[in-house]
Amino acid sequence: MAIKEGLRPGGRSARVQDAIHSAVRALLQEQERSTVTVPQIAARAGVTPSTIYRRWGDLAALLADVALARMRPDSEPAETGSLRSDIRAWAEQYLDEMSSEPGRNMMRDVQASATPGYCVAIIGAQLQTILDRHPHEAAPSVDRLINLVVAPVVFRILFSAAALEVDELHRLIDIALRLD
Known part of the structure:
Protein backbone atom coordinates (compact mmCIF):
# COMPACT_ATOMS: atom_id res chain seq x y z
CA MET A 1 0.00 0.00 0.00
CA ALA A 2 2.42 2.72 1.11
CA ILE A 3 6.08 3.13 0.49
CA LYS A 4 7.91 0.01 1.56
CA GLU A 5 9.44 -0.06 5.03
CA GLY A 6 13.19 0.35 5.21
CA LEU A 7 13.48 3.27 2.84
CA ARG A 8 15.43 6.24 4.10
CA PRO A 9 13.15 8.71 5.83
CA GLY A 10 13.57 12.19 4.41
CA GLY A 11 15.29 10.93 1.26
CA ARG A 12 14.09 10.96 -2.33
CA SER A 13 11.33 8.44 -1.57
CA ALA A 14 9.90 10.69 1.14
CA ARG A 15 9.96 13.68 -1.21
CA VAL A 16 8.19 11.69 -3.92
CA GLN A 17 5.57 10.46 -1.43
CA ASP A 18 5.02 14.02 -0.17
CA ALA A 19 4.61 15.31 -3.75
CA ILE A 20 2.10 12.58 -4.57
CA HIS A 21 0.14 13.08 -1.34
CA SER A 22 0.06 16.85 -1.99
CA ALA A 23 -1.16 16.25 -5.53
CA VAL A 24 -3.97 13.99 -4.29
CA ARG A 25 -5.08 16.51 -1.66
CA ALA A 26 -5.04 19.36 -4.20
CA LEU A 27 -7.00 17.41 -6.82
CA LEU A 28 -9.59 16.34 -4.24
CA GLN A 29 -10.07 20.04 -3.39
CA GLU A 30 -10.57 20.94 -7.05
CA GLN A 31 -12.80 18.17 -8.36
CA GLU A 32 -15.06 15.27 -7.49
CA ARG A 33 -13.17 12.29 -6.14
CA SER A 34 -14.78 10.02 -8.73
CA THR A 35 -13.03 11.99 -11.49
CA VAL A 36 -9.52 11.89 -9.99
CA THR A 37 -7.18 9.58 -11.89
CA VAL A 38 -3.69 8.22 -11.41
CA PRO A 39 -2.39 10.04 -14.55
CA GLN A 40 -3.71 13.37 -13.16
CA ILE A 41 -2.02 12.74 -9.82
CA ALA A 42 1.23 11.73 -11.49
CA ALA A 43 1.25 14.83 -13.70
CA ARG A 44 0.55 17.12 -10.73
CA ALA A 45 3.27 15.41 -8.63
CA GLY A 46 5.85 15.37 -11.43
CA VAL A 47 6.19 11.59 -11.51
CA THR A 48 5.15 8.87 -13.92
CA PRO A 49 1.95 6.86 -13.33
CA SER A 50 4.12 3.75 -13.00
CA THR A 51 5.70 5.29 -9.89
CA ILE A 52 2.28 5.43 -8.28
CA TYR A 53 1.30 1.92 -9.38
CA ARG A 54 4.64 0.52 -8.19
CA ARG A 55 4.31 2.09 -4.73
CA TRP A 56 0.55 1.79 -4.08
CA GLY A 57 -0.78 -0.73 -6.60
CA ASP A 58 -3.94 1.20 -7.42
CA LEU A 59 -5.82 4.43 -6.87
CA ALA A 60 -7.86 3.07 -3.94
CA ALA A 61 -4.70 2.17 -2.01
CA LEU A 62 -3.20 5.61 -2.70
CA LEU A 63 -6.38 7.39 -1.54
CA ALA A 64 -6.37 5.24 1.61
CA ASP A 65 -2.72 6.06 2.28
CA VAL A 66 -3.44 9.78 1.97
CA ALA A 67 -6.44 9.34 4.27
CA LEU A 68 -4.39 7.43 6.83
CA ALA A 69 -1.73 10.15 6.78
CA ARG A 70 -4.48 12.66 7.63
CA MET A 71 -5.62 10.47 10.51
CA ARG A 72 -2.25 10.63 12.23
CA PRO A 73 -2.65 13.23 14.96
CA ASP A 74 -0.69 16.47 14.77
Whole structure:
Protein backbone atom coordinates (compact mmCIF):
# COMPACT_ATOMS: atom_id res chain seq x y z
CA MET A 1 0.00 0.00 0.00
CA ALA A 2 2.42 2.72 1.11
CA ILE A 3 6.08 3.13 0.49
CA LYS A 4 7.91 0.01 1.56
CA GLU A 5 9.44 -0.06 5.03
CA GLY A 6 13.19 0.35 5.21
CA LEU A 7 13.48 3.27 2.84
CA ARG A 8 15.43 6.24 4.10
CA PRO A 9 13.15 8.71 5.83
CA GLY A 10 13.57 12.19 4.41
CA GLY A 11 15.29 10.93 1.26
CA ARG A 12 14.09 10.96 -2.33
CA SER A 13 11.33 8.44 -1.57
CA ALA A 14 9.90 10.69 1.14
CA ARG A 15 9.96 13.68 -1.21
CA VAL A 16 8.19 11.69 -3.92
CA GLN A 17 5.57 10.46 -1.43
CA ASP A 18 5.02 14.02 -0.17
CA ALA A 19 4.61 15.31 -3.75
CA ILE A 20 2.10 12.58 -4.57
CA HIS A 21 0.14 13.08 -1.34
CA SER A 22 0.06 16.85 -1.99
CA ALA A 23 -1.16 16.25 -5.53
CA VAL A 24 -3.97 13.99 -4.29
CA ARG A 25 -5.08 16.51 -1.66
CA ALA A 26 -5.04 19.36 -4.20
CA LEU A 27 -7.00 17.41 -6.82
CA LEU A 28 -9.59 16.34 -4.24
CA GLN A 29 -10.07 20.04 -3.39
CA GLU A 30 -10.57 20.94 -7.05
CA GLN A 31 -12.80 18.17 -8.36
CA GLU A 32 -15.06 15.27 -7.49
CA ARG A 33 -13.17 12.29 -6.14
CA SER A 34 -14.78 10.02 -8.73
CA THR A 35 -13.03 11.99 -11.49
CA VAL A 36 -9.52 11.89 -9.99
CA THR A 37 -7.18 9.58 -11.89
CA VAL A 38 -3.69 8.22 -11.41
CA PRO A 39 -2.39 10.04 -14.55
CA GLN A 40 -3.71 13.37 -13.16
CA ILE A 41 -2.02 12.74 -9.82
CA ALA A 42 1.23 11.73 -11.49
CA ALA A 43 1.25 14.83 -13.70
CA ARG A 44 0.55 17.12 -10.73
CA ALA A 45 3.27 15.41 -8.63
CA GLY A 46 5.85 15.37 -11.43
CA VAL A 47 6.19 11.59 -11.51
CA THR A 48 5.15 8.87 -13.92
CA PRO A 49 1.95 6.86 -13.33
CA SER A 50 4.12 3.75 -13.00
CA THR A 51 5.70 5.29 -9.89
CA ILE A 52 2.28 5.43 -8.28
CA TYR A 53 1.30 1.92 -9.38
CA ARG A 54 4.64 0.52 -8.19
CA ARG A 55 4.31 2.09 -4.73
CA TRP A 56 0.55 1.79 -4.08
CA GLY A 57 -0.78 -0.73 -6.60
CA ASP A 58 -3.94 1.20 -7.42
CA LEU A 59 -5.82 4.43 -6.87
CA ALA A 60 -7.86 3.07 -3.94
CA ALA A 61 -4.70 2.17 -2.01
CA LEU A 62 -3.20 5.61 -2.70
CA LEU A 63 -6.38 7.39 -1.54
CA ALA A 64 -6.37 5.24 1.61
CA ASP A 65 -2.72 6.06 2.28
CA VAL A 66 -3.44 9.78 1.97
CA ALA A 67 -6.44 9.34 4.27
CA LEU A 68 -4.39 7.43 6.83
CA ALA A 69 -1.73 10.15 6.78
CA ARG A 70 -4.48 12.66 7.63
CA MET A 71 -5.62 10.47 10.51
CA ARG A 72 -2.25 10.63 12.23
CA PRO A 73 -2.65 13.23 14.96
CA ASP A 74 -0.69 16.47 14.77
CA SER A 75 -0.66 16.77 18.55
CA GLU A 76 -1.62 14.92 21.69
CA PRO A 77 -5.26 14.89 22.78
CA ALA A 78 -6.38 17.95 24.75
CA GLU A 79 -5.64 17.91 28.45
CA THR A 80 -8.67 19.26 30.32
CA GLY A 81 -8.07 18.14 33.90
CA SER A 82 -9.95 14.87 34.31
CA LEU A 83 -10.26 11.54 32.57
CA ARG A 84 -13.96 12.07 31.77
CA SER A 85 -13.46 15.55 30.33
CA ASP A 86 -10.36 14.50 28.35
CA ILE A 87 -12.27 11.61 26.78
CA ARG A 88 -15.26 13.86 26.09
CA ALA A 89 -13.07 16.48 24.41
CA TRP A 90 -11.31 13.84 22.31
CA ALA A 91 -14.56 12.08 21.35
CA GLU A 92 -16.35 15.32 20.44
CA GLN A 93 -13.46 16.34 18.18
CA TYR A 94 -13.36 12.86 16.62
CA LEU A 95 -17.12 12.95 15.99
CA ASP A 96 -16.90 16.42 14.47
CA GLU A 97 -13.95 15.61 12.20
CA MET A 98 -15.14 12.20 11.06
CA SER A 99 -18.76 13.23 10.41
CA SER A 100 -17.65 16.02 8.04
CA GLU A 101 -17.69 15.24 4.32
CA PRO A 102 -13.86 14.96 4.17
CA GLY A 103 -13.96 12.73 7.25
CA ARG A 104 -16.60 10.45 5.74
CA ASN A 105 -14.61 10.20 2.51
CA MET A 106 -11.45 9.45 4.46
CA MET A 107 -13.19 6.66 6.37
CA ARG A 108 -14.54 5.17 3.14
CA ASP A 109 -11.09 5.29 1.53
CA VAL A 110 -9.52 3.54 4.51
CA GLN A 111 -12.34 1.00 4.66
CA ALA A 112 -11.88 0.18 0.97
CA SER A 113 -8.13 -0.27 1.29
CA ALA A 114 -8.09 -3.33 3.55
CA THR A 115 -5.65 -1.91 6.10
CA PRO A 116 -6.91 -3.77 9.18
CA GLY A 117 -5.71 -2.66 12.55
CA TYR A 118 -4.07 0.58 11.50
CA CYS A 119 -6.95 2.86 12.51
CA VAL A 120 -7.40 0.99 15.78
CA ALA A 121 -3.71 1.49 16.49
CA ILE A 122 -3.89 5.25 15.86
CA ILE A 123 -7.07 5.72 17.90
CA GLY A 124 -5.85 3.34 20.59
CA ALA A 125 -2.63 5.32 21.01
CA GLN A 126 -4.59 8.56 21.42
CA LEU A 127 -6.88 6.99 24.01
CA GLN A 128 -3.95 5.40 25.83
CA THR A 129 -2.32 8.84 26.07
CA ILE A 130 -5.45 10.10 27.82
CA LEU A 131 -5.60 7.09 30.15
CA ASP A 132 -1.91 7.44 31.04
CA ARG A 133 -2.47 11.05 32.15
CA HIS A 134 -4.85 9.93 34.87
CA PRO A 135 -3.16 7.00 36.63
CA HIS A 136 -5.09 7.56 39.86
CA GLU A 137 -8.54 7.45 38.27
CA ALA A 138 -10.36 4.18 37.69
CA ALA A 139 -10.21 3.75 33.93
CA PRO A 140 -11.59 1.40 31.31
CA SER A 141 -9.37 -0.37 28.82
CA VAL A 142 -8.65 1.15 25.43
CA ASP A 143 -10.65 -1.71 23.88
CA ARG A 144 -13.68 -0.84 26.01
CA LEU A 145 -13.49 2.79 24.86
CA ILE A 146 -13.17 1.74 21.23
CA ASN A 147 -16.07 -0.72 21.50
CA LEU A 148 -18.44 1.54 23.43
CA VAL A 149 -17.54 5.01 22.13
CA VAL A 150 -15.63 4.91 18.85
CA ALA A 151 -17.44 2.00 17.17
CA PRO A 152 -20.91 3.56 17.47
CA VAL A 153 -19.57 6.86 16.13
CA VAL A 154 -18.02 5.16 13.10
CA PHE A 155 -21.08 2.96 12.48
CA ARG A 156 -23.45 5.93 12.52
CA ILE A 157 -21.19 7.99 10.24
CA LEU A 158 -20.82 5.23 7.67
CA PHE A 159 -24.24 3.60 7.78
CA SER A 160 -26.77 6.17 8.97
CA ALA A 161 -28.21 9.33 7.51
CA ALA A 162 -27.25 11.24 10.65
CA ALA A 163 -24.17 11.18 12.83
CA LEU A 164 -24.41 10.40 16.51
CA GLU A 165 -25.73 13.27 18.62
CA VAL A 166 -23.30 14.76 21.16
CA ASP A 167 -25.69 13.96 24.05
CA GLU A 168 -25.70 10.29 23.02
CA LEU A 169 -21.91 10.38 22.70
CA HIS A 170 -21.70 11.62 26.30
CA ARG A 171 -24.03 8.81 27.44
CA LEU A 172 -21.80 6.24 25.74
CA ILE A 173 -18.73 7.72 27.44
CA ASP A 174 -20.51 7.51 30.80
CA ILE A 175 -21.30 3.83 30.14
CA ALA A 176 -17.69 3.13 29.10
CA LEU A 177 -16.38 4.79 32.26
CA ARG A 178 -18.62 2.71 34.53
CA LEU A 179 -16.45 -0.17 35.61
CA ASP A 180 -19.02 -2.66 36.95
